[in-house]
Amino acid sequence: MVRVLITGGHGQLGRALVRTAPAHTEVIALGAAECDVTDPFTVRAVLARVEPTLVIHCAAWTDVDGCERHPERAWRVNALGTQHIAAACAAAEAALVALSTNYVFDGEQDEPYHEFARPHPLSVYGASKLAAEEVVRALCPRHYIVRTAMLYDAHGRNFVTTVLRLAREQPRLRMVADQYGSPTFVDDLAKAIWQLVAQPAYGTYHLVNAGRASWYEWAVAVLETLGLGVPVEPIPASQFRRAARPPRNGVLTSLAAPALGIVLPDWRDALTRCLAPLRSA
Numbered sequence: 001m002v003r004v005l006i007t008g009g010h011g012q013l014g015r016a017l018v019r020t021a022p023a024h025t026e027v028i029a030l031g032a033a034e035c036d037v038t039d040p041f042t043v044r045a046v047l048a049r050v051e052p053t054l055v056i057h058c059a060a061w062t063d064v065d066g067c068e069r070h071p072e073r074a075w076r077v078n079a080l081g082t083q084h085i086a087a088a089c090a091a092a093e094a095a096l097v098a099l100s101t102n103y104v105f106d107g108e109q110d111e112p113y114h115e116f117a118r119p120h121p122l123s124v125y126g127a128s129k130l131a132a133e134e135v136v137r138a139l140c141p142r143h144y145i146v147r148t149a150m151l152y153d154a155h156g157r158n159f160v161t162t163v164l165r166l167a168r169e170q171p172r173l174r175m176v177a178d179q180y181g182s183p184t185f186v187d188d189l190a191k192a193i194w195q196l197v198a199q200p201a202y203g204t205y206h207l208v209n210a211g212r213a214s215w216y217e218w219a220v221a222v223l224e225t226l227g228l229g230v231p232v233e234p235i236p237a238s239q240f241r242r243a244a245r246p247p248r249n250g251v252l253t254s255l256a257a258p259a260l261g262i263v264l265p266d267w268r269d270a271l272t273r274c275l276a277p278l279r280s281a
């Protein structure tokens with residue numbers, strides 16, 4: 001029996017990891033109230049009590065614009081919190097999966113970013129997550145750094161549920177059409193993470209659904225999948241003011257995951273599966 005501790009266990013990826021966990025895996029998913037990663041004493045005490053063989057570190061402050069407005073909180077949760085987790089994993093001889101993001105890249109290149117592309121974050125969120133990657137590499141030898149992007153589920157707070165809410169509230173939507181990324185269904189990511197940790201192939205991995213979409217294309221696909229006839233107007237990013245600057249090209253691709261036989265489905269296929277329960281509801 002493998003015992004796995006999940007931090008940020010009540011977030012959207014944490015919940016997906018719980019519902020997709022393989023047999024013979026005992027999962028302990030803790031939220032911020034039970035394991036505040038900014039407190040090193042709590043982190044060490046939790047690892048000593050749970051005795052995990054693997055920690056999947058999902059806890060983060062994921063509000064990208066909030067991070068830009070309150071950088072100290074972003075650094076404390078995302079970078080320092082990960083430092084505490086990495087140090088405790090090394091001391092307890094537990095392996096570590098640390099979640100990271102496409103926001104570590106500046107988006108200036110035209111091709112998708114693979115694992116060996118040079119990071120250059122434009123935002124506080126991206127910089128704090130890149131610093132988290134660096135402490136994991138420095139402190140915890142048995143680590144998997146998993147960069148992903150644009151996570152969504154049919155429930156909770158994410159872009160897909162925001163589009164559905166706006167479609168109920170507004171006669172037409174306006175969506176940015178000149179920023180691209182890799183929309184990724186949390187269930188597909190969770191299954192890929194379970195596949196990854198079955199192998200002691202430590203290193204950095206990009207795990208996203210295949211293909212690329214702008215926010216505009218993604219919103220149109222959500223509405224079309226559910227047969228909602230709300231018009232969507234494509235707009236440039238310059239007309240949508242945000243505190244943080246997302247990468248123009250945030251599309252990820254992987255050299256490392258396919259080498260292990262891990263290939264995620266296309267994002268449109270994933271979106272159809274994710275929204276299927278809402279179609280029949």
Ligand SMILES: NC(=O)c1ccc[n+]([C@@H]2O[C@H](COP(=O)([O-])OP(=O)(O)OC[C@H]3O[C@@H](n4cnc5c(N)ncnc54)[C@H](OP(=O)(O)O)[C@@H]3O)[C@@H](O)[C@H]2O)c1
Pocket residue numbers: 007008009010011012013014031032033035036037038057058059060061062077081099100101102129147148149150151152
């Ligand atoms: N969402 C995306 O599009 C996306 C894209 C790329 C990478 N990622 C990365 O993937 C991981 C999982 O993301 P997600 O979408 O599942 O995020 P999420 O739904 O926002 O979940 C993150 C969880 O972390 C918890 N948390 C916040 N501060 C904490 C603290 N000090 N101690 C312990 N827990 C704390 C939050 O709890 P509360 O809600 O109680 O504060 C929340 O449940 C994160 O590392 C994120 O950076 C996400």
